Amino acid sequence: MLLEIKDAHVHYGKIAALKGITIEVREGEIVTLIGANGAGKSTTLKMISGLRPLSGGSVLFEGKDISKMPGHKRVLAGIGQAPEGRGIFPGMSVEDNLHMGAYARRGDASKELKEVYELFPRLAERKSQAGGTMSGGEQQMLAIGRALMAKPKVVLLDEPSMGLAPMLVQQIFSIIKEINRRGTTVLLVEQNAQQALQIAQRAYVLETGHIVKSAPAADLLDDPAVRAAYLGGDLGEAASAGTPPKDATVTRTDDSPEGDEGN
Numbered sequence: 001m002l003l004e005i006k007d008a009h010v011h012y013g014k015i016a017a018l019k020g021i022t023i024e025v026r027e028g029e030i031v032t033l034i035g036a037n038g039a040g041k042s043t044t045l046k047m048i049s050g051l052r053p054l055s056g057g058s059v060l061f062e063g064k065d066i067s068k069m070p071g072h073k074r075v076l077a078g079i080g081q082a083p084e085g086r087g088i089f090p091g092m093s094v095e096d097n098l099h100m101g102a103y104a105r106r107g108d109a110s111k112e113l114k115e116v117y118e119l120f121p122r123l124a125e126r127k128s129q130a131g132g133t134m135s136g137g138e139q140q141m142l143a144i145g146r147a148l149m150a151k152p153k154v155v156l157l158d159e160p161s162m163g164l165a166p167m168l169v170q171q172i173f174s175i176i177k178e179i180n181r182r183g184t185t186v187l188l189v190e191q192n193a194q195q196a197l198q199i200a201q202r203a204y205v206l207e208t209g210h211i212v213k214s215a216p217a218a219d220l221l222d223d224p225a226v227r228a229a230y231l232g233g234d235l236g237e238a239a240s241a242g243t244p245p246k247d248a249t250v251t252r253t254d255d256s257p258e259g260d261e262g263n
Ligand SMILES: Nc1ncnc2c1ncn2[C@@H]1O[C@H](COP(=O)(O)OP(=O)(O)OP(=O)(O)O)[C@@H](O)[C@H]1O
Pocket: 012, 015, 017, 035, 036, 037, 038, 039, 040, 041, 042, 043, 044, 262, 263
């Protein structure tokens, strides 16, 4: 098992955000975590990357208890995260932002840089542009690209499709699939449950700090309760939700609302 979260509790002051959740991620998988606003999805990722301490339970990575390991060491151990609010250095070029992702690891990162540019040609086109002047969608790509520069064994993605134009949403899901195909395990948090369930092997449903369901992703796509709560209910509507209209011509990517950083 690559990553095991056992009976994890996380508090914000006296408020319990995670009330004993258990999640397992095997090497090579895409696992998705779905749930309503405030369910605890981002908290779960922060707990895994070491940004929020546990108040109970444990996190194991490659069989080793990392519950007390500081965040920067978890990055070195192989846990990558595209941080909340994207964490771009606004005054640095795109390429320097990417190099920052490999900084802690040291050594030559030219191979990783080439791979990131392959995955995100947009970043290659704009490698000299200041990070802060990239569009919302482009910054999202930059944040994911930077996480990949550290050569993580597992990458934690918190709503990578948020704020993206429909065509870019499709693109980001294919890129996640490609990242996985190239050997990185993925733990994916998404509001866009339909698409997340389509690319994931397994899924967990989180409700107010509890895991209420865990199943193969394909089963959840057919689960009436999941459909009603997270997939817009109606079968026909949800089934076509993944396909943008034929005449959708989306060329701009800078329509990401700036107020979405808090998730
Ligand atoms: N810094 C904080 N201080 C206090 N409470 C917090 C803090 N961050 C999150 N919470 C609370 O913890 C709970 C879980 O929040 P979390 O951000 O993990 O939810 P989420 O599932 O990611 O939601 P969303 O889909 O809206 O991003 C929420 O009730 C939230 O209000």
